[in-house]
Amino acid sequence: MSSIMSIRAVTYFVILAIFLLADTQRPHAKTFNERASVCLGCHGEKGQSNTPETPSLGGQTAPYLLIQLYLFREKQRVSETMNDIGFSDDDLRLFSDNLSKLPPPLPPSSAPDAARMTSGGVLITKHRCNNCHNLDLSGRDNVPRIANQREDYLLKTLREYKNNTRHGYDGMMAEVLAPITEAQIVDLAYVIARFR
Numbered sequence: 001m002s003s004i005m006s007i008r009a010v011t012y013f014v015i016l017a018i019f020l021l022a023d024t025q026r027p028h029a030k031t032f033n034e035r036a037s038v039c040l041g042c043h044g045e046k047g048q049s050n051t052p053e054t055p056s057l058g059g060q061t062a063p064y065l066l067i068q069l070y071l072f073r074e075k076q077r078v079s080e081t082m083n084d085i086g087f088s089d090d091d092l093r094l095f096s097d098n099l100s101k102l103p104p105p106l107p108p109s110s111a112p113d114a115a116r117m118t119s120g121g122v123l124i125t126k127h128r129c130n131n132c133h134n135l136d137l138s139g140r141d142n143v144p145r146i147a148n149q150r151e152d153y154l155l156k157t158l159r160e161y162k163n164n165t166r167h168g169y170d171g172m173m174a175e176v177l178a179p180i181t182e183a184q185i186v187d188l189a190y191v192i193a194r195f196r
Contacts, residue, residue: 027130032098033146039099042081047102055153059138059145065096067142079167104138105148112194120191123184127176137195153192158185 042051047058057065069092072082082184087095124137126129129146133139137147160166161173162185180188 002016008106019102032094036095036098039095044105048105049153050148052150053152053156054150055157056105057099058102059147060100060102061139061141061143061145062096062100063142063146065099066092070097105147107148107194107196108196112190116187116190117194120187123180123188124191127180127188129188130174132172136191149193151189154192155185155187158189178189 006052009118039057042054043049043057045049049058067075068164069087070076072079072085073087073092075083099135130137132143133146134143136146158177158180162180163176167174177185
């Protein structure tokens with residue numbers, strides 16, 4: 001009886017040692033903040049990007065972020081950095097919900113050119129930017145916030161929609177930008193980046 005007990009005890013301790021050793025060898029899951037720090041390194045810790053041609057995520061809606069992260073994961077939007085992240089479905093929801101709580105970006109502190117703001121404002125109304133993106137350009141549901149986005153990012157994105165190298169969920173953006181000239185794209189980006 002004692003030999004059976006000692007075999008059981010040894011077996012128990014061997015199994016326990018294996019589990020303990022396996023636990024020390026397994027990489028511990030990083031917290032959301034640790035994982036998000038990689039995102040915020042480019043997109044801005046406080047929701048406002050300081051990286052050229054990289055969007056600010058502050059103030060974006062969770063549904064919009066969820067769709068964009070999904071498109072990057074599935075390589076339907078191409079960006080080497082974004083395509084390599086490897087999010088699960090739960091990660092997509094976690095990141096979109098948490099990133100949507102960042103404060104919206106602020107407009108530049110310098111006074112904008114009044115004439116450009118007026119002409120750009122006319123373009124915003126004429127081409128219905130303020131219908132889909134809201135009157136204050138804050139976005140809603142799966143339509144992004146564009147107010148106070150980086151000007152260089154806005155230029156890049158508008159040009160990509162115009163030349164059909166960036167696809168939306170539908171053809172709306174390509175249709176809206178079809179009649180818009182390069183000079184008007186520059187004016188739109190200027191005003192949207194400084195929207196108050």
